Amino acid sequence: MSFFVVETALPLPLRRVFDYLPLADEPESAYRPGQRVRVEFGRQLLMGIVTGTRQHSEVPQNKLRPLLERLDDEPLIDDNGLALCRWLADYYHHSLGEVLEHMIPTMLRRGCALSEADELVWQATGNEPASPLRGAKQQALLQLFSDQPRWPHSALTAQGFSLAQLRRLQDAGVISESQQLPLPPLMLERQQFHTLNPQQQSALKTLSAELGHFRACLLEGVTGSGKTEVYLRLIEEAIQQGKQALVLVPEIGLTPQTVRRFQARFSVPVALLHSGLNDRERLQGWRQAREGGARILIGTRSAVFTPLPDLGLIIIDEEHDGSFKQQDGLRYSARDFALVRAHKAGVPIVLGSATPSLETLHNALSGKYLHVKLTQRAGNARPPGMKLHSILHQSLTAGFAQPVLAKMQQHLDNNKQVLVFINRRGFAPLLACRDCGWMAECRRCDARMTLHRMPPHLHCHHCDFQQGIPAICPQCGGSHVEGIGQGTERIEEQLAGLFPATTIRRVDRDTVRNKQAFDELYDDIHDDGSCILVGTQMLAKGHHFPDVTMVVILDADAGLFSSDFRGMEHSAQLICQVAGRAGREDSPGEVWIQTLYADHPQLNLLLDSGYHALALSLLQERQHQILPPYSHMALLRSECEDRIQAQQLLQEARAFMQNWLHQQHPNSRQAPVTLLGPFPAIMERRAGRFRFQLQLYANERKALHQLAHVLVQFLESHKGLHKVRWNLDIDPIDTL
Numbered sequence: 212m213s214f215f216v217v218e219t220a221l222p223l224p225l226r227r228v229f230d231y232l233p234l235a236d237e238p239e240s241a242y243r244p245g246q247r248v249r250v251e252f253g254r255q256l257l258m259g260i261v262t263g264t265r266q267h268s269e270v271p272q273n274k275l276r277p278l279l280e281r282l283d284d285e286p287l288i289d290d291n292g293l294a295l296c297r298w299l300a301d302y303y304h305h306s307l308g309e310v311l312e313h314m315i316p317t318m319l320r321r322g323c324a325l326s327e328a329d330e331l332v333w334q335a336t337g338n339e340p341a342s343p344l345r346g347a348k349q350q351a352l353l354q355l356f357s358d359q360p361r362w363p364h365s366a367l368t369a370q371g372f373s374l375a376q377l378r379r380l381q382d383a384g385v386i387s388e389s390q391q392l393p394l395p396p397l398m399l400e401r402q403q404f405h406t407l408n409p410q411q412q413s414a415l416k417t418l419s420a421e422l423g424h425f426r427a428c429l430l431e432g433v434t435g436s437g438k439t440e441v442y443l444r445l446i447e448e449a450i451q452q453g454k455q456a457l458v459l460v461p462e463i464g465l466t467p468q469t470v471r472r473f474q475a476r477f478s479v480p481v482a483l484l485h486s487g488l489n490d491r492e493r494l495q496g497w498r499q500a501r502e503g504g505a506r507i508l509i510g511t512r513s514a515v516f517t518p519l520p521d522l523g524l525i526i527i528d529e530e531h532d533g534s535f536k537q538q539d540g541l542r543y544s545a546r547d548f549a550l551v552r553a554h555k556a557g558v559p560i561v562l563g564s565a566t567p568s569l570e571t572l573h574n575a576l577s578g579k580y581l582h583v584k585l586t587q588r589a590g591n592a593r594p595p596g597m598k599l600h601s602i603l604h605q606s607l608t609a610g611f612a613q614p615v616l617a618k619m620q621q622h623l624d625n626n627k628q629v630l631v632f633i634n635r636r637g638f639a640p641l642l643a644c645r646d647c648g649w650m651a652e653c654r655r656c657d658a659r660m661t662l663h664r665m666p667p668h669l670h671c672h673h674c675d676f677q678q679g680i681p682a683i684c685p686q687c688g689g690s691h692v693e694g695i696g697q698g699t700e701r702i703e704e705q706l707a708g709l710f711p712a713t714t715i716r717r718v719d720r721d722t723v724r725n726k727q728a729f730d731e732l733y734d735d736i737h738d739d740g741s742c743i744l745v746g747t748q749m750l751a752k753g754h755h756f757p758d759v760t761m762v763v764i765l766d767a768d769a770g771l772f773s774s775d776f777r778g779m780e781h782s783a784q785l786i787c788q789v790a791g792r793a794g795r796e797d798s799p800g801e802v803w804i805q806t807l808y809a810d811h812p813q814l815n816l817l818l819d820s821g822y823h824a825l826a827l828s829l830l831q832e833r834q835h836q837i838l839p840p841y842s843h844m845a846l847l848r849s850e851c852e853d854r855i856q857a858q859q860l861l862q863e864a865r866a867f868m869q870n871w872l873h874q875q876h877p878n879s880r881q882a883p884v885t886l887l888g889p890f891p892a893i894m895e896r897r898a899g900r901f902r903f904q905l906q907l908y909a910n911e912r913k914a915l916h917q918l919a920h921v922l923v924q925f926l927e928s929h930k931g932l933h934k935v936r937w938n939l940d941i942d943p944i945d946t947l
């Protein structure tokens with residue numbers, strides 16, 4: 212047999228593949244890209260993915276080690292999947308082995324077989340019973356199998372049937388058992404589609420004409436305009452054409468209500484992938500999609516990696532949402548990756564939002580994306596009235612202006628619900644001593660500890676550090692230590708005092724710890740009648756509360772003066788999304804925004820002319836400042852317990868890049884990439900580490916990527932500064 216090596220990608224940060232000798236007696240044809248293999252690396256046992264075979268290796272033959280095991284005959288990742296991973300690894304300058312890990316669920320990464328997700332399934336044989344079956348349970352089972360010939364074992368035990376009862380049917384030859392991948396349950400109760408209004412109809416017509424080929428489309432529809440209805444119809448068409456649809460939603464948008472809404476419309480299996488599932492459920496969802504059983508896949512960010520053999524349509528709901536970008540490890544944008552995936556698969560992708568990101572809007576305005584608009588609310592709902600309420604020189608009760616409280620009372624008297632939005636959980640953002648000015652600060656971050664009352668403790672929201680509340684001031688020994696400012700807990704408490712007869716519900720990460728808790732809360736809110744909801748942005752996105760007619764935004768100012776260049780964009784999106792929860796059904800809604808800056812020009816533009824108008828003005832600013840989307844950006848971040856070293860690595864990186872740029876372009880006055888920094892991050896110390904950043908801007912993406920490529924090589928081979936951690940963030944969504 213001729214000599215060859217197996218090229219393997221390993222889940223290591225190193226940006227290269229590794230050569231291994233094949234298993235004894237295995238021909239080269241046994242190895243195919245996308246199979247899993249087990250290897251020894253140093254002293255570690257790792258699972259790698261085969262990327263190819265070669266007749267020669269740069270590694271001397273006596274140094275080559277053999278593979279320990281080949282786990283798959285058929286590749287787990289197909290050629291399309293591998294090509295997408297190579298694209299990701301190149302684009303984000305990340306190790307291919309780590310990218311490939313994202314493609315497969317945890318259980319497969321640990322080496323489990325695909326069949327681990329199988330389950331016992333009973334199937335009607337169609338034969339008459341060989342022996343008589345009496346007994347009520349036997350008869351009930353016979354009925355079930357004549358209604359539906361195939362039942363997963365778990366569905367039958369859930370209905371109170373035992374294995375022994377099933378065996379009797381099996382012995383009589385009526386049913387047979389097999390191990391199969393269960394399909395997601397079908398909802399028996401079908402929900403009707405709404406009759407689309409003319410705008411929705413025209414949007415649907417335009418979008419469905421794109422089925423069958425690649426096209427990026429922006430569906431810009433005001434809140435409550437019925438975008439979801441349009442998605443559902445489009446999906447229906449794709450499914451009728453024998454295709455699968457992938458729907459990505461933001462992490463907090465994937466409520467059981469959303470899922471039910473999809474499941475109740477279709478008579479095809481809908482698979483789900485989100486962080487609330489256990490490993491086995493994730494493997495099941497992944498296989499249901501990969502084997503084509505599931506025709507619709509709904510999931511959060513990482514679902515974008517799921518193989519879908521008949522992919523025909525991708526939908527990204529709330530495309531502007533920050534949760535589509537992973538903020539550690541492989542810092543990919545699921546939205547941008549989905550665009551590439553749609554392009555390679557030759558299918559349309561619909562980016563939907565009431566508040567599109569400036570990147571997407573820019574692409575739509577320049578004609579690169581198809582731009583479809585819904586400007587009116589669906590059904591009888593009207594857009595909410597928005598009002599800026601100046602609190603300058605006004606005395607406030609519990610943080611609320613009098614007219615706002617009076618208005619809230621009116622809505623409650625009408626048996627409606629009021630939503631109070633404040634993007635700060637806990638009781639107070641600050642604990643301070645009134646005698647000496649001491650403030651509780653995090654030991655590990657440049658940040659203040661948040662005071663929580665339920666249970667009582669101090670909590671750093673940046674590094675999760677927690678400690679008890681001091682009874683006396685640690686600095687002066689005085690007893691006037693108090694919480695200053697307001698968080699959701701305090702507002703809940705104060706509103707209970709102001710509206711003693713009204714139910715107050717707090718919705719934040721402390722009250723809603725999982726999806727089930729949200730589900731229950733959601734049902735409670737729907738049953739509540741008049742009540743006040745106090746919450747963080749958890750309440751803002753995508754929810755449909757039919758009885759909310761008033762929204763109060765307590766601290767809009769917090770977001771107006773961000774030091775990040777995307778600050779205003781993100782604030783405006785949040786304000787619109789929260790405001791969009793008001794008046795979504797027959798009763799009109801109103802939104803009151805308390806502010807100290809009632810003449811803030813951008814806030815006024817947003818209220819008077821809407822998000823689109825503000826977005827156009829923000830785009831103009833970006834164009835003047837040559838910021839994204841008018842330039843391309845990457846951020847090199849460093850962090851280290853030693854401040855000097857964190858800064859030094861970036862200084863050396865900068866010197867290296869300047870030198871390289873100069874060598875490449877000796878005669879040009881303006882290098883194709885502009886370097887800014889190193890600067891300390893806005894929060895310089897977090898979790899005990901000092902953080903610095905270096906910003907890279909370029910007009911041409913190609914120039915940025917060429918530089919990033921050599922930069923990463925430089926950093927990987929950099930000696931010295933071992934303690935400094937670094938990462939390169941391509942298209943960062945913030946510079947904080």
Ligand SMILES: Nc1ncnc2c1ncn2[C@@H]1O[C@H](COP(=O)(O)OP(=O)(O)OP(=O)(O)O)[C@@H](O)[C@H]1O
Nearest residue numbers: 405406407408434435436437438439440589590753
């Ligand atoms: N054509 C229609 N006729 C009547 N009601 C409709 C119609 N289309 C949608 N609706 C209803 O209007 C409400 C809002 O629709 P939907 O949730 O699809 O809006 P959306 O644009 O996705 O909103 P948001 O961006 O605020 O989440 C829902 O209760 C939906 O059932």
Ligand SMILES: [Zn+2]
Nearest residue numbers: 653656671674
């Ligand atoms: Zn901290």
